[in-house]
Structures are given as C-alpha cells and as structure tokens.
Amino acid sequence: MKALSYFVVILFAVSYTATYAQDVKIGTEITTALKDNTYLSKLNYPKSVIRFYTDNYSGDSWTDSQHGWDQSEIALALLAQADHYGLSLSDYHLESLSFKKLKQWRDFPSEKNQRERVLFDILLTDGLITFINNLHFGKYNPLYNSSRIDSSRTNGFCADEILSVARLQADFQDAILQAQPTIKAYGDFQAYLDRFYAVNKGLPSTAEMAKIILNMERLRWISTQGENYIMVNIPSYMLEFHQGDEVSNFKVVVGKPTTKTPVLESEIEYFSTAPDWRVPSSIFRNEILPEILKDRGYLTDHHYTVYDGSGNEVVVNASTRRKIRNNPTKYSVRQSSGEDNALGAVVFRFQNPHAVYVHDTPQKQFFKRGKRALSHGCIRVENADRLAAMLLSYDDSEYRISELEDAIHSYEKKDFVLNKPLPIIITYLTCLIKEGKPIVYTDIYQFDKSLEDKVNQN
Incomplete structure (x- = not known):
C-alpha cells in the first residue's frame, strides 16, 4: 500500500513538472511570436499587446494549466457577450477563440498544440485590450483613433496596464468593466441592456436598439468622468446639472441646422451679469x-x-x-446690457475654439416650443438666474446669491469666478433612457447617418 502511494506521488510530481515546463515554454514562444509580423498583422492593438507581454507579463498565459483558468473563462465570456455592452461581436477574434479549445488545453496539455496555444493566447489578449479600449474610447472616436491609442497612454488611460492590473484582482470582470464611462446617461443605457439581456422582455425595436448602440458609442467619446457636471444634449433641447445623484433640468434653445451648436467639452470658470x-x-x-x-x-x-x-x-x-x-x-x-440685450441678464463662460457660451435671453417665449433649434450656435437657457444660483451653491459660495440677485435686478456688471470650475459637456444624443425606457429624439443635424454607416460596416 505504501509502495502504491509512493508511486502515485511520483507520478503526480512528474506530471506537474512536465506541465509546468510546457507552460514556461508557452511564455517563451509567445515572446518569440510577437517578433513575427505574421502574428502582429492579426492584431488590432499590436503595440499594446507587446507591452502587455514585455512590461507586465507575469509568466502566466491564458492557457496556463496551473493558473488563471477562471480568469480565462471570464475573459472569453466577456468577449462573447460584447453585444451586452453595445459593442460588435465581430471585433474580438471570436472566430478563433472558443471554450472548447480552452477546455482541451486545460484537460489535455501537449506540446503538439503549442503554436495553436500561442496564437490563442495572443488573440485573447488582443481581444481583451480591444474590448477595454472600445468600452472606454469607443470604436469611432473622432479624436483618438486606434493607432493613436495603441501608441501610448491616452488621457492617463492604457488598456494593457488595465488588463495587467485586472489579472491581480479578486474580481477580474469588474476590474475590466471599470473602463466604462461613469457618466449617468451611459449607466442608464447599460442598466437597460442588462435588464433586457437578463429577462429578454420588452424587446426594443431594431431602430431603438440601433439608436442605443450609436449613443453609447458617442458617450464613450466624452472624457469627463466626475459626478458633478453640466450636460447639454442638443437633440433633446435640455441642460442637465448633475451633482452626484441629483439632476436639475433646464430647457435650452440650440443652434439651427444652418448654424449648429458644436459638440465639445470644457469647464465653466465664471459667469457674468449684465453682459455686453x-x-x-x-x-x-x-x-x-x-x-x-x-x-x-x-x-x-x-x-x-x-x-x-x-x-x-x-x-x-x-x-x-x-x-x-x-x-x-x-x-x-x-x-449694451439691459433688458433687451440678446444675452439677457447672465452669461456663462467656458473656453472653446467655437466662441460659444450659455446665456440668458429676453425671448422667453421660445422655451414654450417643442422644437428649439433656433439660435446662431450659442445656447440659451431658461431660468438662467436659478442656474447661476445653483452654481454658487455648488461652489460653496451661497453667501453670494443675494449679491447675484441684486446684480441681475439692477443690471450691474459683475463677474462671479468659481473656485471649482465645473465641467460642461455639449453632446449630441438622439436617444436616452427615461424612466426605464428608451426615448428617441429627432436627429436635427442629421448626424446619425454617418455613424450608422460606420457601425453597419461590421
């Protein structure tokens, strides 16, 4: 009996040693493969993949028989459910990745399939890096194309580093999904998709789902990630002041199709009363x-x-x-300033190359209209005095509200500089989730068609 036990221990040790040797060899072959253009030409983010394996590589491959099987399965499951995040399944090498292959290498490791394992490992890494970048930047970002993102850290974000850190976390999936925008409108879309795929009831129309995908993409182009910000959505003719979970809504008038309000991000640094x-x-x-x-x-x-x-x-x-x-x-x-001045009693200033701003207006009657694309490009806001007072409260300057009210009523020129500049986002979203349901807005500038064409190319 003792002899049998000793034999089993020896057999296990030999098997473990052989398997470990194969895993080490996989790591070596991955390093070699990344010098071969045959492999690199298959990748979406080749430079990022090389950085992952050279700068942050722990030696454990995705097909390593001793480590990370749970992570490998989670990783593959994430890519297989990319559509749950408004992304296209065709972008993540799923034609070459499968649970069947992963299980085969776990149960029957062999040197005969080393080259196939190497390719699988590299493609899974590239798929994950692509997924992380698409979650964060979108696929069709007008400011950052894939080549630029691949070259270096972009706005402090680096997908290969995110992936390396995620492999060290207890909740690997959550660490990956942290790459998503934190802006409320995006969270509403994702919560809607989560409910839809979990229950598969209340099926949205094809047109609604297309709008959701387009506008999740647009929201990924926004760099603002804080919980306090102003968002102007052009198609809905609304301004939202977000302070944590509290959202205050203001009607706005935006640019006509011939004098479009531009999409931009900036910070409101100050506002002025009685402007010229x-x-x-x-x-x-x-x-x-x-x-x-x-x-x-x-x-x-x-x-x-x-x-x-x-x-x-x-x-x-x-x-x-x-x-x-x-x-x-x-x-x-x-x-000159006064009750007839086109800017009204208050103007909110923020740096931008288009010389646009948010301002009050003497033409209050336009806020009663449903369609409010009427301006030359600047944004007229209803209840501008209330918005100004809320900015002072946000800035911990409530004591200046009475000063603001006096300046408005007397048309006194005065600047109110914020100690905490507030991010402002002017965006173009033709769909939002309101009370748990998608609401589609008129595409007043006809921007959806060009983005739809890009998305439908997949």
Whole structure:
C-alpha cells in the first residue's frame, strides 16, 4: 500500500513538472511570436499587446494549466457577450477563440498544440485590450483613433496596464468593466441592456436598439468622468446639472441646422451679469447691417454701438453708413446690457475654439416650443438666474446669491469666478433612457447617418 502511494506521488510530481515546463515554454514562444509580423498583422492593438507581454507579463498565459483558468473563462465570456455592452461581436477574434479549445488545453496539455496555444493566447489578449479600449474610447472616436491609442497612454488611460492590473484582482470582470464611462446617461443605457439581456422582455425595436448602440458609442467619446457636471444634449433641447445623484433640468434653445451648436467639452470658470454682446461678424453683416441701412433708428432702439477697426466708436450718419455698407468687415457692433440685450441678464463662460457660451435671453417665449433649434450656435437657457444660483451653491459660495440677485435686478456688471470650475459637456444624443425606457429624439443635424454607416460596416 505504501509502495502504491509512493508511486502515485511520483507520478503526480512528474506530471506537474512536465506541465509546468510546457507552460514556461508557452511564455517563451509567445515572446518569440510577437517578433513575427505574421502574428502582429492579426492584431488590432499590436503595440499594446507587446507591452502587455514585455512590461507586465507575469509568466502566466491564458492557457496556463496551473493558473488563471477562471480568469480565462471570464475573459472569453466577456468577449462573447460584447453585444451586452453595445459593442460588435465581430471585433474580438471570436472566430478563433472558443471554450472548447480552452477546455482541451486545460484537460489535455501537449506540446503538439503549442503554436495553436500561442496564437490563442495572443488573440485573447488582443481581444481583451480591444474590448477595454472600445468600452472606454469607443470604436469611432473622432479624436483618438486606434493607432493613436495603441501608441501610448491616452488621457492617463492604457488598456494593457488595465488588463495587467485586472489579472491581480479578486474580481477580474469588474476590474475590466471599470473602463466604462461613469457618466449617468451611459449607466442608464447599460442598466437597460442588462435588464433586457437578463429577462429578454420588452424587446426594443431594431431602430431603438440601433439608436442605443450609436449613443453609447458617442458617450464613450466624452472624457469627463466626475459626478458633478453640466450636460447639454442638443437633440433633446435640455441642460442637465448633475451633482452626484441629483439632476436639475433646464430647457435650452440650440443652434439651427444652418448654424449648429458644436459638440465639445470644457469647464465653466465664471459667469457674468449684465453682459455686453459683441455681435459676431456674420450676424452683423447678414442681419444687423441690412436693418441699419433701411432704419436710421435701429441702432438706438436696440442699444447697439458701432466701432471701427481700432475700437473707436463710430457716429453713424449718412456718410459713415455708406462706408460701413461698402466695407462691413472693418466694423464691429456691440449691444449694451439691459433688458433687451440678446444675452439677457447672465452669461456663462467656458473656453472653446467655437466662441460659444450659455446665456440668458429676453425671448422667453421660445422655451414654450417643442422644437428649439433656433439660435446662431450659442445656447440659451431658461431660468438662467436659478442656474447661476445653483452654481454658487455648488461652489460653496451661497453667501453670494443675494449679491447675484441684486446684480441681475439692477443690471450691474459683475463677474462671479468659481473656485471649482465645473465641467460642461455639449453632446449630441438622439436617444436616452427615461424612466426605464428608451426615448428617441429627432436627429436635427442629421448626424446619425454617418455613424450608422460606420457601425453597419461590421
């Protein structure tokens, strides 16, 4: 009996040693394979894969018979359910990856399938890195294409590092999914998809599902990840002020299709009361100049002042009116503050290359309309005084609210600089989840078609 037990121990030790030797050899062959363009040409993120195996590689492959089988199965399951995250199954090498192969190598390790195991391991790594990048940046990000993302850390994010750290975590799947945006609208979409795939009831139409996928992609292009931010959604004509779990809603007027409001991210650094309006040159030439030429009282009635190229005020008479008509680019117009000022009582400033801003308006009647694409590109917000007061509260400056109210009522020029600049996102989402259901908005700028074409190429 003792002899039999001794034989079993020896047999196990020999088997373990042989298997361990094979696993070490897999690691060596992976390193060699990554110098071969035959392997690299199959990858979406070759530089990231090389970094994963050279900078962070622990020596344990996904097909290692001694370590990480649970992680390998979780990894493959994640890729096989990429559509649960609004992503395409065709992007993750699933034609070459299977649970059957994984089980085969676990149960019957052999040197005969070393090359196949090497390819499987590399493709699974690339699939996971692709999945992480697509979760975080999207696939069609207009700012960061796959080549740029693959080259180096992007905005502090590096998928191969995320994957390496995830392999050390107790909850491997959760560590991977942390790459997703934290913005509420995205979380609402993901919660909706989770419910749909778990229960498979209330099947959304094909059109609704297409809108969900498009807009989850757009939300991945947003870099803001904090819990406090303002989001303006152009198609819904709404501004949302997010403070943790609290969301305050404001109606907005956005740009017409001919003068679109741009998609951007910035920070509101300050807002001002009783602002002057420096009229954009295009509006001056196309809208105000014709009125000046036919109505001598137009400038006075609307509190406009004309300036020459040196910033000197111009007295408008018959002679100067002809000069302005003949050379309008040499002149500018400013509207003084007051109840008729186009910017209203408050304007919210943030840096951006488009020179747009959020502002009050004297034309309150437009907020009663359902379709509010009416501006030249800037964003008019309803109850701007309330939004300004909320910004002061967010900034721990409640004591200045009475000062704000006095400045608004008396049309006193005053800047309110925020100690904590607030992120602002101007985005274009043609679908959102409201009260647990997808709501589709009119594609007022016709942006969906080009993105749909890209998505449907898969």
